[in-house]
Amino acid sequence: MKLENKQWYYVKRPEAQIGAENYELRKDVIDTSELKENEILIRSKYVSVDPYMRIHQSIHNTWEKPQELNTLQGSGVVGEVIESRSDKFIPGDFVNAYTGWQEYAVINADQARKLYPKIPVSTALSILGMPARVAYFGLLEEGELKSTDTVVVSGAAGAVGSIVVQLAKLKGCRVVGTAGTQEKIDYLQNELGIDVALNYKEHDSLEKMTKALAEACPEGIDVYYDNVGGNVTDAVFNLINHKARILICGQISQYNHGLDTPEMGPRFLHKMLYTRAKIQGILSRDYNHRMDEMLAEMEPLVQSGKLKYKETIMDGFENLPAALSGLFDGSNKGKMLVKIY
């Protein structure tokens, strides 16, 4: 059988915000009769869009060299096995794999992780996937979280932030978060049980944000889990306690401009002296090999409802570039995904 396989290629470097103009829809053909031993054919059901994609499009080296033009956009995917020449999978199985923005993919069975959907399979890209790994290990290990800590989370209603907020609350911490819409503030307060949620758009100067955070954190800030950067982060540095732990998981406010031409901001490193604080960059892929350990802790919490999750799901393969762009407008609550079928 021959399948037409639609794919999104990255074809033009973004000057600022990434959008549809940076991608091109192409078509490939997969001949299912050519499947080799141990290979499986999967059909993408949910495809991920993530801020790191934009980082990789900087003109500078980041994890590695900049993403080359005319390459398939990589991404995490939840797919259904359509054909299998592996004894690990049968058609109908759902898997998590890194097959990118395409409708179908042929991969070696070793590259796929089988999902046992007691919980909707989309969660393999959200509350039980990449965002959860960096939330879990970043907060608990690098953040050395203690129940007496005051924790501030920027991007608190996002894919990673909403998990961090809940893990810190489960630990018993005071938790303060920032987000950019009233809807997100309500979500954080009413559904995730955050102590204080601040709309950063209402506190749009260093002075205002510092004042708001100081009121929300009367005992200072012990742990800052940063997904955003910029003004919120500047304000946090005014309030960190001795031996504070600052985790840099994202700097989404910088990705569309600041990577290529750095924004200017107030110098703060002298504050590291007084406080003997730590700043640690964290990345989900560093914990890939500890996925099972994370799932053993997190799955029961999700199943029992102690950990809640939201996914913002756009429909249709054609909307992948728009969904990615939407991340930078803050249009998602929880994880942004695209549902293909």
Next chain:
Amino acid sequence: MKLENKQWYYVKRPEAQIGAENYELRKDVIDTSELKENEILIRSKYVSVDPYMRIHQSIHNTWEKPQELNTLQGSGVVGEVIESRSDKFIPGDFVNAYTGWQEYAVINADQARKLYPKIPVSTALSILGMPARVAYFGLLEEGELKSTDTVVVSGAAGAVGSIVVQLAKLKGCRVVGTAGTQEKIDYLQNELGIDVALNYKEHDSLEKMTKALAEACPEGIDVYYDNVGGNVTDAVFNLINHKARILICGQISQYNHGLDTPEMGPRFLHKMLYTRAKIQGILSRDYNHRMDEMLAEMEPLVQSGKLKYKETIMDGFENLPAALSGLFDGSNKGKMLVKIY
């Protein structure tokens, strides 16, 4: 016996660079007949001036509240015991204590550390004192130093930097340092055996400093020991390797202005993501309780000449404020001290 005791009091908050106008010479009288049991009278021989003194004069809280006006300037001192009511000390002993900018002091014997001067006693304030503690524990422990690391040191010819340079060389690392005069560059190259010494005044833009450091560090930067901040630090962030360790020991370029009104500089936290680097603030006082451990390692190295040291010694009690001010002009090689008699 009654002794006239000259003292320098901090009386006026500095707007920018600290100087003589911020201090006032006062006189006190010590009646030696009033010495209590376990007390000793010491005469200051060497008195320390250190950048942290200026930090404490910020209008903002740092380690604690700003130094109050009309207080004796605190500092480390090497003094000679003149009278003793302790069985631990006899007149003629030399001690290290924190008695501040005054000619004499009466202290409890527990507050003094006895010196056994196989090496000149002034070293208790330099290569075997406070600067050595933060160099030693900061570099080796927080810096997790490995022999394959490329190490960059700002303020490399200063009290702390010159020790860091040598410890890293002894470990087998490639070591690159920055300093501000040709004399210091020569000292680093000819006496301390640094691999490359860069005059930051000749590389006075981010582009120039980045280029110079990139040439000096062909394999990137693994450890950055920062005493200075500003442009050198900005450039280092362009070149850090994965899992780099950045130690913030000082930010002397910021102390005279930037503490009260932060300077602007390029945002760099996004680079922590790609590299999963760590920034750790370090402070000598955190290792006070491990002084003996440091001395056990360092004293033999100093005695055998494997660790060299320079002290910039100004003569005369009246010159203490000028000596402190001089730190910010970079007029010292190694530790700046004032010799009282």
